[in-house]
Amino acid sequence: MALKALDIFKLLPKTNCKKCGCPTCLAFAMKLAQKQTSLDQCPDVSEVSKVELAGAAAPPIRLVTIGAGPGKLEIGNETVLFRHEESFYHTPGIGVMVSDALDGEALKARIEAIRKLKFVRVGLSMQVNVVAVVNASGQAAPFAKAVQAAGTLDLPMVLMSSQAAHLNTVLAACADKKPLIHAATDATVDAFIALAKTHNCPLAVTAPDLDKLAPLVEKARAAGIQDIVLDVTCPRVPDTLQALTAIRRLALKKNMRVLGYPCLVANSTVDPLLNVAECGMFVAKYAGIVLTELDQPEQLLPLLTIGQNLYTDPRKPIQVEAKLNAIGAVTPDSPLMITTNFSLTYYTVAGEVEASRVPAYIGVLDTEGTSVLTAFASDKLTSEKIAAFLNSDEVKSKVSHRKVIIPGYIAVMSGSLKEDSGWTVLVGPREASGISKFLKTTWTNT
Amino acid sequence: MSILDDAKEKWTGTINEVTIGATKQDGGTRTSVVTVGGAGALPFMNFEGPTPRAPVVAMEIWDREPDDWAQPLVDAFGPVLKSPADWARKCVEEFGAEMLCLKLAGTHPDFGDATPAQAAEVVKAVLKAVGVPLIVWGCDHDEKDNEVLPRCSQAAAGERCLLGAVKEDNYKTLVASCLADGHTILGLSPIDINIAKQINILVSEMGLPLNRIVMYPTTGALGYGIEYAHSIQERGRLAALSGDKIMSLPVLCMVGSEAWRTKEAKASQQENPAWGDEKTRGIYWEIGTASTLLQAGSDILVMRHPAAVSAIRKTISELMVK
Numbered sequence: 001m002a003l004k005a006l007d008i009f010k011l012l013p014k015t016n017c018k019k020c021g022c023p024t025c026l027a028f029a030m031k032l033a034q035k036q037t038s039l040d041q042c043p044d045v046s047e048v049s050k051v052e053l054a055g056a057a058a059p060p061i062r063l064v065t066i067g068a069g070p071g072k073l074e075i076g077n078e079t080v081l082f083r084h085e086e087s088f089y090h091t092p093g094i095g096v097m098v099s100d101a102l103d104g105e106a107l108k109a110r111i112e113a114i115r116k117l118k119f120v121r122v123g124l125s126m127q128v129n130v131v132a133v134v135n136a137s138g139q140a141a142p143f144a145k146a147v148q149a150a151g152t153l154d155l156p157m158v159l160m161s162s163q164a165a166h167l168n169t170v171l172a173a174c175a176d177k178k179p180l181i182h183a184a185t186d187a188t189v190d191a192f193i194a195l196a197k198t199h200n201c202p203l204a205v206t207a208p209d210l211d212k213l214a215p216l217v218e219k220a221r222a223a224g225i226q227d228i229v230l231d232v233t234c235p236r237v238p239d240t241l242q243a244l245t246a247i248r249r250l251a252l253k254k255n256m257r258v259l260g261y262p263c264l265v266a267n268s269t270v271d272p273l274l275n276v277a278e279c280g281m282f283v284a285k286y287a288g289i290v291l292t293e294l295d296q297p298e299q300l301l302p303l304l305t306i307g308q309n310l311y312t313d314p315r316k317p318i319q320v321e322a323k324l325n326a327i328g329a330v331t332p333d334s335p336l337m338i339t340t341n342f343s344l345t346y347y348t349v350a351g352e353v354e355a356s357r358v359p360a361y362i363g364v365l366d367t368e369g370t371s372v373l374t375a376f377a378s379d380k381l382t383s384e385k386i387a388a389f390l391n392s393d394e395v396k397s398k399v400s401h402r403k404v405i406i407p408g409y410i411a412v413m414s415g416s417l418k419e420d421s422g423w424t425v426l427v428g429p430r431e432a433s434g435i436s437k438f439l440k441t442t443w444t445n446t
Numbered sequence: 447m448s449i450l451d452d453a454k455e456k457w458t459g460t461i462n463e464v465t466i467g468a469t470k471q472d473g474g475t476r477t478s479v480v481t482v483g484g485a486g487a488l489p490f491m492n493f494e495g496p497t498p499r500a501p502v503v504a505m506e507i508w509d510r511e512p513d514d515w516a517q518p519l520v521d522a523f524g525p526v527l528k529s530p531a532d533w534a535r536k537c538v539e540e541f542g543a544e545m546l547c548l549k550l551a552g553t554h555p556d557f558g559d560a561t562p563a564q565a566a567e568v569v570k571a572v573l574k575a576v577g578v579p580l581i582v583w584g585c586d587h588d589e590k591d592n593e594v595l596p597r598c599s600q601a602a603a604g605e606r607c608l609l610g611a612v613k614e615d616n617y618k619t620l621v622a623s624c625l626a627d628g629h630t631i632l633g634l635s636p637i638d639i640n641i642a643k644q645i646n647i648l649v650s651e652m653g654l655p656l657n658r659i660v661m662y663p664t665t666g667a668l669g670y671g672i673e674y675a676h677s678i679q680e681r682g683r684l685a686a687l688s689g690d691k692i693m694s695l696p697v698l699c700m701v702g703s704e705a706w707r708t709k710e711a712k713a714s715q716q717e718n719p720a721w722g723d724e725k726t727r728g729i730y731w732e733i734g735t736a737s738t739l740l741q742a743g744s745d746i747l748v749m750r751h752p753a754a755v756s757a758i759r760k761t762i763s764e765l766m767v768k
Contacts, residue, residue: 082684084677119720121669121710210449238490238765241741245491246453254452273757274764276730280737281761284676297722301710302668302734309673310738347670351707356556357514433586440556 005033007056011049012042019043061251061260064202064227064288066093066130066180067156073130075229075288076262081248084314090262091311093289094279094303095130095158097266100146101137111149113295119304122320126304128155132182132266132291135161144170151177158182158204158264158291164191168198175199180289182206182264183231189216193223202227204264208234210243217258228261229288237278240265244286262288272299283307317369318343324394325350328359332400335360335443337428337435338386339407340367340375348432356436358443361399363389372407383413387421403446405438454494457687461485461694461745462657463499466545466630467579468606473628476605477577480545482660482745483696487687489743490765500766501740503755504545504581504748505537506702509560509568510552515750516712518728522752530568531575538576541752542759547581548572549703553594554585562594566601573602581608581632581698581748592619599623608632608698608746611662612649614641621652630658632698637664637678639685643692660746661695667704668735675699676742683743699739702750705732729754737761 009029020041022028031037032053039045039053063077073093080086096114098107117128131150135143143161147170150157157179161167167181183204184192196203203225207213213230220228232243244263250256265282267290269275275292276299282290283306294300312318319341326334327350339349341364353360365385367375375381389395390404402423406413408430418425426446429438463483468474480502487495511527512519526532530548537543552558553565560568569582582598584591596619599609603626610632612620617633624631633649635642642661650656663682666675679697686694705711711728713721721727732754736747740762749755 082677082680083673084681116720214449236764236767237761238492238767241765242450242491242493245488246450246493249453249455250449256452259449271757271760273729273733273753274760277733277737277757277761278764280734281741284738284741297720298727298730299722301721301727302730305669305710306672306734306738309669310676312673314673314677344666344671344674347666351670354707436556437587 005030008032008053011045011053013044013046015044017044059260060255060257061248061262062226062228063090064229064262066158066178066202066229066289068176068178071129071154071156072178073156073289078248078262078286079252081252083310087313087315088311090288091307092283092287093130093156094128094283094300094307095132095155095289095291096128096295096300097132097134097160097268097291097293098146098150099134099136100139100142102146107146107149110295111153114153117295117297117300119297119301121301121305124308126308128300128304130158130289130291131155132158132160135159135163135166138163140166140169144173147174156180158289160266162188164188164195167192167195171195171199171201175201178202180204180229180264182229184216184220186212186216189219193220193225196220196225197223202229204229204231206231206233210246210259214258217261221258229264230259230261231264231266233264233266237281241281241285244282248286264289264291266291268293272296275299276302279303280306284310319366319369320346320364322364322366324398325362325364326359326398327353327362328357330359330361330398332398334358334399335405335439336363336395336399336401336403337361337405338363338365338389340365340370340372340381342367342369342371342375345371349435352432352435353439356439358436358439360439363395363404365389372409376410376413381410383416383420386413386417387423390421390423405443408434450493455487457487457495458689459486459687459691459694461683461686461696464630464657464660464696466581466606466608468604468628472606473604474606475573475577476579478544478579479606480579485683485687485743488683489741492768497766499745500762501745501747502544503759503762504547504746505541505543505752505755506547506549506748506750507533507537507572508552509548509550509565510558512551516706516728518725519706519750531571534572534576537752538578541755543578543755545579545581545746546572546576547583547748549583550585550594550598552585553590554587555590557585562597565594566597569598569601573605579607580605581610581746583610583632586611588613588616592616595620596623599627599629602629603627606630608660610634610660612645614645614648617645617648618652621649621654624658625653630660632660632662634662634664637666637674639663639678639682639693642682646692646695656691656695659695660698662698662700665699665701665704665735665739667708668731668738669710670704670708672735672738676738679739679742679744696745697743698746698748699744701736701739701747702732702754703748705735706750726753729757733757740765
């Protein structure tokens with residue numbers, strides 16, 4: 001929990017010496033609370049105060065990095081329980097588990113399948129962004145071989161073994177890639193802490209329930225391990241979901257430092273349909289990494305999309321590309337409608353046009369992601385802007401007529417638009433639900 | 447004391463229970479009924495409070511043969527798509543549906559323009575074919591719905607169907623029918639809590655109690671606005687659990703129709719080779735949409751593909767184990 005200015009003020013020297021550049025200690029405290037300055041600007045602050053302020057400034061859920069380089073995965077540092085309260089920030093890692101019990105060809109096929117899990121949808125690219133190697137064989141040699149094969153994917157890795165010795169061998173070769181060491185249990189915690197310290201890699205900790213998990217984490221923290229991930233996978237899905245929610249709440253609302261880390265869930269449910277349903281819920285409810293044994297594109301695409309959607313910032317409207325879009329089998333005579341680039345507005349309009357089954361063009365204007373009325377009110381959807389679009393080469397090359405349909409809410413613009421563009425202006429419905437009727441009656445009759 | 451106890455929230459509100467369907471005893475002919483609601487905590491958080499009633503999946507059927515459904519859906523049902531009664535029977539007998547959602551798509555002036563009498567016949571035929579409770583949904587054309595739905599309401603009098611959907615500016619006709627014929631009602635509010643409240647107030651002021659209303663805050667498919675639907679459902683549920691009685695109503699979401707409208711569900715493998723198998727992609731898309739919304743607090747999920755329905759029902763029973 002962030003400290004308020006007055007709480008910070010109490011920890012300052014209260015000398016009003018101005019050495020920090022602020023007129024008073026209180027002014028300095030206010031700047032600190034707003035994160036506009038840093039504590040080291042105060043030369044006289046006591047060591048005790050420094051420790052206390054640093055502790056309070058640390059985020060309630062630690063940001064943990066898995067992997068190194070441009071493809072590294074950053075998880076944690078979440079600040080709310082529900083995205084509408086602010087936003088979710090670090091989209092979960094979604095990854096495939098690779099068993100080292102697979103023989104040469106099968107292992108190769110598995111790795112190649114994972115390599116293909118890259119997608120482009122609505123103009124954005126995304127991919128499976130973590131890979132886990134499971135030491136199912138229980139042997140050191142196959143594990144090393146599988147880790148090497150998975151390493152060719154160049155993705156952040158989770159190394160899953162109960163044997164510290166096997167991990168130690170593997171880490172000697174790949175510690176610089178900062179894989180997640182998985183996972184310290186009650187029985188192995190000391191050896192795994194040693195591994196994480198020696199190789200300077202993040203450590204996953206797991207236990208059957210939260211009461212058993214907390215002391216293990218405490219031990220790792222006491223040993224100086226900072227980058228910790230909590231594996232909360234339970235045999236039953238509802239228990240996993242409850243642990244995820246409880247950890248998020250305790251970290252944020254009770255400031256329970258020992259649980260202030262991102263969580264991991266590894267799902268081995270055999271039925272692929274059920275597996276996707278379960279993984280989807282883990283993504284929606286707080287997991288930082290979700291691992292599955294599925295490796296088909298149609299199975300991973302929805303999971304990545306859930307993360308993509310729920311981790312968008314609700315305070316910043318999502319935008320679609322401003323361009324001329326064709327819906328259905330359009331011809332140069334098809335109607336042309338104008339709307340904004342606020343994604344919800346666009347998809348609502350596009351959905352209704354599609355449902356009407358009248359092929360049509362939708363001209364999307366860049367209104368900085370605002371809806372029709374907001375854009376109009378803030379001069380982001382002006383007659384000049386629409387006119388410029390209508391007379392652009394993009395439109396001229398595809399539309400042969402000169403009749404434009406504008407949203408009913410900006411009917412008042414029709415006169416000026418006609419003047420600015422030279423086009424005939426038809427006033428469409430105010431709500432998207434009226435589009436179908438409009439296209440079939442008003443449009444046809446013009 | 448366990449750490450889990452420390453994480454408990456104290457909720458003051460409970461979601462109303464709404465029963466859909468009436469057996470002979472209650473003046474209908476249903477052989478089973480569905481009760482949703484009753485939650486006193488966030489979905490499936492058993493450590494802090496009950497989710498006494500499992501969310502229910504209703505299978506979507508139409509009054510006419512759909513001509514724009516994706517091939518995997520058409521293949522899953524086959525020739526029964528031509529007959530609403532056969533379609534209903536297949537859903538219940540073969541796929542174990544607990545409830546059906548009959549969409550009167552064919553009454554839309556642009557897509558068949560079936561008459562109110564024809565629609566009422568379909569409702570009767572479906573009620574006769576199966577014993578599960580029924581959602582009767584118009585064609586989302588206000589004027590036509592106001593002609594069609596009262597006739598359907600009458601044809602199903604006493605069966606305690608869920609009729610919908612009413613809107614802020616079009617509710618009086620249908621609420622009157624619901625009152626006269628003993629049904630429950632679905633209130634549509636486009637991702638807006640204030641409109642949802644407004645509808646609940648308007649409908650209850652006409653005399654329909656809050657335990658006969660289900661909210662439909664509208665649904666966005668995965669990839670196409672699901673985050674709005676998810677957040678509005680979460681906000682609504684939090685308000686309800688915090689004691690806002692006007693928001694303490696069960697929520698329905700249209701998973702199937704939204705998910706199967708998307709490019710991800712419909713595009714061929716040829717069109718998008720990287721997206722994977724076109725036969726199952728839509729099923730996974732429907733499942734992904736449903737599981738996300740399930741976590742936001744959904745009480746009725748209207749779905750389409752039998753495989754997706756089955757997976758989500760299994761997931762729900764998994765979650766309901768105490």
